[in-house]
Amino acid sequence: MAIKGVLLDLSGVLYVGENALPGAVSALESLKHSGMPVRFITNTTRTPRSGILLKLERMGLKIPVEALYTAPAAVRDVLVESGLRPWLLVHPNLEEEFQGFDCNAPNAVVIGDAGESFDYSHLNQAFRLLMGGAEFIAMGNNRYFQEPDGLSLDIGPFVSALEYASGRQAVVLGKPARAFFHKAVASMGLEPGEVMMVGDDLLADVVGAMEAGLRATLVKTGKYRSGDEVSLKGSQAWIENDIVTVVDRLVEGMN
Amino acid sequence: MAIKGVLLDLSGVLYVGENALPGAVSALESLKHSGMPVRFITNTTRTPRSGILLKLERMGLKIPVEALYTAPAAVRDVLVESGLRPWLLVHPNLEEEFQGFDCNAPNAVVIGDAGESFDYSHLNQAFRLLMGGAEFIAMGNNRYFQEPDGLSLDIGPFVSALEYASGRQAVVLGKPARAFFHKAVASMGLEPGEVMMVGDDLLADVVGAMEAGLRATLVKTGKYRSGDEVSLKGSQAWIENDIVTVVDRLVEGMN
Numbered sequence: 482m483a484i485k486g487v488l489l490d491l492s493g494v495l496y497v498g499e500n501a502l503p504g505a506v507s508a509l510e511s512l513k514h515s516g517m518p519v520r521f522i523t524n525t526t527r528t529p530r531s532g533i534l535l536k537l538e539r540m541g542l543k544i545p546v547e548a549l550y551t552a553p554a555a556v557r558d559v560l561v562e563s564g565l566r567p568w569l570l571v572h573p574n575l576e577e578e579f580q581g582f583d584c585n586a587p588n589a590v591v592i593g594d595a596g597e598s599f600d601y602s603h604l605n606q607a608f609r610l611l612m613g614g615a616e617f618i619a620m621g622n623n624r625y626f627q628e629p630d631g632l633s634l635d636i637g638p639f640v641s642a643l644e645y646a647s648g649r650q651a652v653v654l655g656k657p658a659r660a661f662f663h664k665a666v667a668s669m670g671l672e673p674g675e676v677m678m679v680g681d682d683l684l685a686d687v688v689g690a691m692e693a694g695l696r697a698t699l700v701k702t703g704k705y706r707s708g709d710e711v712s713l714k715g716s717q718a719w720i721e722n723d724i725v726t727v728v729d730r731l732v733e734g735m736n
Numbered sequence: 737m738a739i740k741g742v743l744l745d746l747s748g749v750l751y752v753g754e755n756a757l758p759g760a761v762s763a764l765e766s767l768k769h770s771g772m773p774v775r776f777i778t779n780t781t782r783t784p785r786s787g788i789l790l791k792l793e794r795m796g797l798k799i800p801v802e803a804l805y806t807a808p809a810a811v812r813d814v815l816v817e818s819g820l821r822p823w824l825l826v827h828p829n830l831e832e833e834f835q836g837f838d839c840n841a842p843n844a845v846v847i848g849d850a851g852e853s854f855d856y857s858h859l860n861q862a863f864r865l866l867m868g869g870a871e872f873i874a875m876g877n878n879r880y881f882q883e884p885d886g887l888s889l890d891i892g893p894f895v896s897a898l899e900y901a902s903g904r905q906a907v908v909l910g911k912p913a914r915a916f917f918h919k920a921v922a923s924m925g926l927e928p929g930e931v932m933m934v935g936d937d938l939l940a941d942v943v944g945a946m947e948a949g950l951r952a953t954l955v956k957t958g959k960y961r962s963g964d965e966v967s968l969k970g971s972q973a974w975i976e977n978d979i980v981t982v983v984d985r986l987v988e989g990m991n
Contacts, residue, residue, distance in 0.1 A: 600855040641900035642893035
């Protein structure tokens with residue numbers, strides 16, 4: 482099946498830290514000129530889209546907000562489509578993403594990486610809403626992340642706690658959840674098998690995308706570690722040095 | 737195999753709320769006079785043993801502290817036996833149970849129903865200790881409990897959160913954990929198959945005890961609900977009206 486659309490991970494594919502990767506700015510331009518639809522897909526749940534776009538722009542990477550697919554944005558879409566009234570347990574930075582929703586008599590628990598807001602009182606409120614039948618939507622299920630002074634608990638453990646207590650299963654909208662990939666694919670009017678996901682995270686990006694029926698490319702930048710590609714032997718995944726060689730191959734395939 | 741010892745649950749078997757159940761005081765006396773060893777076994781992790789004994793005494797139920805088997809006491813024993821230095825995430829009422837331990841450079845995370853102390857900072861400290869190789873000991877895995885204003889999160893969800901984050905499995909010392917029943921059984925110098933567990937909780941008391949190799953009796957007092965005994969059909973469990981008929985049957989069986 483021909484590749485008709487692309488999903489790009491951000492950190493580790495287009496930039497690392499505060500700098501665009503070599504050739505990334507022009508590779509992105511080439512891809513735009515090719516006419517192939519592109520979506521940018523990230524699990525970040527502590528920064529609103531406006532903050533992400535600003536950071537990208539400072540590095541010369543200009544993308545329209547409509548093309549940026551974040552877990553919070555996916556959640557927002559689900560809330561709108563289903564007419565849900567959210568009760569938010571998210572990082573304060575993220576509240577601007579959820580302005581305009583009716584939050585009275587909430588019927589959906591929405592959980593992000595809330596950091597210090599993960600306390601007994603908030604978790605108990607979430608639990609009671611779930612026991613009362615509220616929908617359960619999570620922006621990921623990551624276990625932990627690296628902080629300067631050590632590893633810290635990410636969203637996943639708290640999702641697990643509420644699942645255990647309530648006997649309910651959260652709908653996870655973030656990589657590697659199928660629903661998250663499918664959401665971004667559908668926004669291009671394409672089928673999963675027509676779309677290439679490009680990422681530096683073996684499990685969340687590459688394996689996750691393939692399990693969701695997409696094509697996938699592992700780039701050897703960002704968090705890629707030598708040997709990551711071994712487990713992809715026998716799969717249809719592409720292994721490429723960086724975003725430059727990925728775009729070359731994609732554009733070549735269109736001709 | 738003859739029954740040579742008894743484990744009694746407290747709430748719902750000997751008393752409900754602040755009152756002894758009808759006949760419970762004299763049934764307990766009969767059991768003592770029979771010479772059969774008895775242990776009292778409870779999951780309460782918000783009250784120290786001293787508080788439980790005082791409450792029982794006010795209702796005319798006198799038991800020696802050595803016969804009272806609580807999850808915190810079981811944890812204390814394990815810590816002593818293994819020479820562990822605990823890091824405690826427990827309810828403030830319970831701290832007196834753990835006086836005298838060396839808590840420097842802790843190598844065991846001990847988690848009880850800590851209530852409001854379940855916050856991000858404490859959970860993250862527990863997580864980091866677990867990732868550093870500390871033992872992981874929990875005083876139960878109950879999902880929730882009833883409070884005047886609704887259901888509230890018990891210890892289990894927080895155990896689940898830390899298990900998910902760390903990839904480690906907690907040793908649970910509380911009903912229905914096998915190790916907890918076996919601990920109380922061993923304190924009488926008996927084998928599990930020689931001991932009868934009497935309780936009002938179908939799963940934690942009756943099914944749990946049988947899965948740990950004990951005999952078990954379901955009493956129709958306390959949290960018993962009509963129909964609870966249906967799932968015990970075909971098992972060797974006794975179904976009795978209350979502690980009075982249980983003790984009659986046990987004492988009769990000794991002659």
